Amino acid sequence: MNYLLGAFKPACNISIAFSDGKTRKQVQLKKENGQTVMVPLFHSQETISGMISVEPIPGKKVDHNGIKVELLGQIEMYFDRGNFYDFTSLVRELDVPGELYERKTFPFEFSTVEMPHETYNGVNVRLRYVLRVTISRGYAGSIVQFQDIVVRNHSPPPQLNNSIKMEVGIEDCLHIEFEYNKNKYHLKDVIIGKIYFMLVRIKLKNMDLEIRRRESTGSGPNTHVETETLAKFELMDGTPVRGESIPIRLFLSPYELTPTYHNINNKFSVKYFLNLVLVDEEDRRYFKQQEITVYRLPSPETATN
Secondary structure, eight states: OHHHHHHTSOSEEEEEEETTTTTSOEEEEEOTTSOEEEEEEEOTTOOEEEEEEEEEOTTOOEEESOEEEEEEEEEEEGGGTTOEEEEEEEEEEEEOSEEEOSOEEEEEEEOSOOOOSOOEEOSSEEEEEEEEEEEOOGGGOOEEEEEEEEEOOOOOOOSOOOOEEEEEEETTTEEEEEEESOSEEETTOEEEEEEEEEEEOSOEEEEEEEEEEEEEESOGGGOEEEEEEEEEEEEEESOOOTTOEEEEEEESTTSOOOOOEEEETTTEEEEEEEEEEEEETTOOEEEEEEEEEEEOOOOSSTTOO
16 A cells, blocks of 8 residues: 555655745735645736756656746636636746756746736635646656745826715605715725715614625626625714714725726626615615725835735
């Protein structure tokens, strides 16, 4: 039995070391099995370089048809798990066909790589970047090693960032105005606003402000939408009176937000909404939803937010 188990072990070990591995920031990445690992963080237009070591099992040789490393940007839909759509694919050949008898090290470099989309792990889709090392061996079966990285990209503050002002109500029963100080927020921002009650003829029990994330995958009749409530903030407890004003001050930093994603390669979108919820004493619920844009603020420090 020990012999059979050994027969399925890889013929060699592959390790990947980044040139700046000791100084580059590491961040958490949740794997498919639910475990969390620490992986290096990169930004678009950075150079990804390092050394790849291939070491055969002692006393064995490895015949191969070539060794290569690829940098892949991939989108995977969870309803089609295992099938990846590659939006970035770069290849570096490391070695020509031959034989390996002992440990051999290969340098690699991908210069100023365009990585336009951020890493994303959602409910029904994930976007990932990975280094894939392949030792081609034909009928013997290729040996493959993966190394995940996380990509986060910054956006400049918007030149225009208008406030949101809206009126909502139920005829002859309820009329309120609400205002948010802007419609675009960075990940560490604060939502500031107020709600003004112009007419109150129903008995309200409470009022909450929710942050909702809406993930849309697929297209046309195959579109699937998943909505998550990421935060719920109580604004009021009890019935307000006419003319009363309720302030809003909601910090975004405690919540696991991502930037807004707009139709990434026609595969998925991620949008955020502020959802105002009013509940009356008969537990009837009234909603008013407003879309906002979320972005990652530039910083002089590497990989903030």
